[in-house]
Amino acid sequence: MFRHILAIACLFGSLGAGTGETVYDPGACEGRCEHPIAYTLDPQFNADERRVIGEAMRVWERGSGARVCFAPGGDDLVIEKLDRSEQLRAFDPDWPQHVALTRGGRIWIVAARIDDEGEYRGLIVHELGHYLGIGHIEDTAQTYMHSTINDTPVDLWKHARLPPRDGRAFCEVRRCTCAL
Ligand SMILES: [Zn+2]
Secondary structure, three states: OOOOOOEOOOOOOOOOOOOOOOOOOOOOOOOOOOOOEEEEEOOOOOHHHHHHHHHHHHHHHHHOOOOOOEEEOOOOEEEEEEOOHHHHOOOOOOHHHEOEEEEOOEEEEEHHHOOOHHHHHHHHHHHHHHHOOOOOOOOOOOOOOOOEHHHOOHHHHHOOOOOHHHHHHHHHHHOOOOOO
């Protein structure tokens, strides 16, 4: 079956996810659930979508050793549901190719273009990665951060677990030791 290639929009100030070096900085690296990310979901998300978004959040919580924590009820992060890519037009010049966008404290998801639950969860994990400051990663297959959603390995769709490479990228951005 024909599968279209869908890039994922990434218009955030890229901090990059560079190659490894010492990233330990106790002043910058947060402890477990030190600053929960208070989030709000668009009321248009249905129960299944909310559950999958919650699962994607757990991927980062577990994968970061709880340095990332999400808590409902706030606007640190607002996730909105769109029906059509066209609705990204105002924010994103490459909108026809995109199924999601993360910018600042907002993530937009074009729900109608995603038809597999694991893919949906993988997409949310990807966008949450951008929200956390992580750029695209192409030096390994085992990452949720490929620039094209089709490159995400199927086992990462099926088994929602943060690969070590993505955990390392998080540590680099947050200047943590990477002993996850
Ligand atoms: Zn992206």
